[in-house]
Amino acid sequence: MSAPDAAARTVRGRVVVAYDGSAYQGWQTQKTGCGVQQVLEAALKRIFPGVGPVHGSSRTDTGVHAQGLVAHFDVPIEEWRMTSRKLVLAVNAHLPDDVRIMRAARASPTFHARFDAAGKEYRYQIWNAPAHHPLLRRTSWHVPRPLEVKLMREAASRLVGTHDFRAFTNNPGYARSDCTRTLSACRVSRRGPLITVSIEGDGFLYKMCRNIAGTLVQAGLGKLSPTDIDGILAQRDRRVAGMTAPAHGLVLWRVRYGKKSSQIHLDSTEDTDE
């Protein structure tokens, strides 16, 4: 089947997916364990027997959550019979309760959830009190020692901009590839014991958000000074940055697309990100 034929006979759907990552090996199906992608494909197949593979905006890591991951897939045109609203209800009826399609839309035939993404936002939650909050135990990192948010903010501000983030990735395979990324924002907010780090950028390296969160916590504990961030970025060596924060505090919050492909807000750029 030639490409124009295929395009003529299929409809491209795009969905915003939210999930509790606790029970999953991340978005992508691994050799062992189950990925959210696999669960979503199975549910879509119940509604659209001829559906093709599901392409996600981001490969979240084991245990990481999502509120606004974007995915696309192709459905034979004769199977695409329902409204977007009904599609959401129908697919969700076949999903486990820790995975949900929040919205759905028909996309342009060339829309790509990963390649078209212009930027995305991750949020990392920290519960900073002697005891962990039971209702946030699956979605926040428990840091019992007091954190100085002012120091965390100073450190965060030094990460904003275009930098080589090699020191903030765990993937040694990046040795010879380009690790330059642009963070448009890195904000630290506090409401009582709950500290939220919001990180926005055009793309993210493997475990980059969790390494940023771990480094900001070490700044908040006084173990490194905010001005150390400049040196860490310059040294481009994973060993000099802070620890990797645990996966369960991280949520892929939303993915942003350019005007070209903007029916619903959503998605991601890298094939390497968290």
Next chain:
Amino acid sequence: MSAPDAAARTVRGRVVVAYDGSAYQGWQTQKTGCGVQQVLEAALKRIFPGVGPVHGSSRTDTGVHAQGLVAHFDVPIEEWRMTSRKLVLAVNAHLPDDVRIMRAARASPTFHARFDAAGKEYRYQIWNAPAHHPLLRRTSWHVPRPLEVKLMREAASRLVGTHDFRAFTNNPGYARSDCTRTLSACRVSRRGPLITVSIEGDGFLYKMCRNIAGTLVQAGLGKLSPTDIDGILAQRDRRVAGMTAPAHGLVLWRVRYGKKSSQIHLDSTEDTDE
């Protein structure tokens, strides 16, 4: 042992308790299933072998959560050897991860978690979108049809003040008792699809918060008018108020004490409340 003797030989401790109520038959131990009280007593006994029974500020119902329940208990003076900070760590080490002591303090020998409470706040969370958020599925009620928050607020404002809340309790045993309670506040706020109802009062009848939440949702759906609230209160008949909202959306948020017993903020008044 006479009362003065007992007072001289024991120290009264008070703690703020948070829990994910999903796995519990509420605060109090029932004939079947496990109560949070029982779990907390077992953990305290590991640290204080001579500890007496634990008295809670509120009897939350099966599946209801807490962030700020208050409890007190007596410990033989010779066993009370650690700081409050260490007590928190020590007791939590013996609790399952869905129950936590958030704070602890030594209370006056006459402090009573239930009888001294001056007021408390409950919060009820509603997720108002076609699909339920997977990360909030255990702590919010999923209402898929659009809610008009303005109508909910108008209805809520009519509940504030001193009223006979008989129409808002499920306990027929109240037939001859006083159901007058004072709500000092009933607020409805919205952040995206998440609607939070905050209810503050001097005391609450059995299932009163859940019946208020269910009634406000019916107002938000246009199934009853905000002005109907006046008639519902006047009729004092459970059958005329709205439905009972599910337990898992409700959190006992905090308990407030008068100056007399105010070392830490916490607690509840009624022996009949949720």
